[in-house]
Amino acid sequence: MTRSVLADLDAVLAIARLGSFRAAALDLGLSTTALSNAIAKLEQRLGIRLFNRTTRSVSLTDAGKTFVERVGPAVTDIRDAMQAAQSLQDVPTGTLRINAFATAAREVMEPLILAFLQRYPQVHVDLVTEGRIVDIVAAGFDLGLRPANLVPADMIALPLGVKRSNAVVASPAFLQAHGKPIIPADLYRFRCIRARLPNNALLRWKFEKDGQAVQIDVQGSLTLDESSLVRIASQKGVGLGYVMEADVREDIAAGRLVRVLEDWTPSLAPLALYYPGRKNPPAAFTAFIQAARDFAKG
Secondary structure, eight states: OOOOHHHHHHHHHHHHHSHHHHHHHHTTOOHHHHHHHHHHHHHHHSSSSSSSSSSSSSSEHHHHHHHHHHHHHHHHHHHHHHHHHHTOOOOOOEEEEEEEOOHHHHIIIIIIHHHHHHOOOEEEEEEESSSSOOOOOTTOOSSEEEEEGGGGGTTTEEOOOOBBBBEEEOHHHHHHHOOOOGGGGGGSSOOBBBOOOTTBBBBBEEEEEEEEEEEEEEEEEEEEEHHHHHHHHHHHSBBBEEEEEHHHHHHHHTTTTEEEEEEOOOOOOOOEEOOOOSSSEEOOOOOEHHHHHHHHHH
């Protein structure tokens, strides 16, 4: 089987799985036009139409369903054989696809991912960050990175031991002008920077102390959907911000931001890498898991 034929089959399976030429093109790293042309040529070679296409939807034809049902397991077998061969490599190579929350990725980028790439320069890490939980198997990822309490039960989890917590921060000038909140209820008297979640809901600031849990629906003149923007606005004195402590650790150390309500922001669940059980994993995957274990040991 030639490489181009295998790529065409991967394209068919991606479209069938995602239900969209555009989504499949993004997943495969192709333009939508290139993907559409590849499918058209494959359909011409086969003499059948695989997909019903309209401006709004894509669906498999009856012939396409039969084709996917037979080709899917065969491609899986081919991939397994390739991975078995790759597992015998002396030098790890190939691509590792990792899906993660952006905040989680920032926490391990330098000490784990970049350190791994320096040690294994022939490996390519494709890191995709998004705020929603995805099925890493269905989406074609090798690994996921999430807080340990969000790892699916059917996955193998590797806790990384990274200490994590939220932090309420503000600029020194803001606190000098307005004072400091002492308890979470004080936040109702302060300008705060609101955060919007990926599902479009507004984030309620969560606190806990001595078994007492509190959620505050803060108010303010600015709403943002990215933690790095909250950090910038906090530095500029717009208001109090609620972010991951790791994202502002250097700012706190340098005095650009001051942390408040620290006794109300306890530790969060640690980060964990997770992945499905797999036979004969590629050498790059095995090497990355070992690097993660070493990182977790500190």
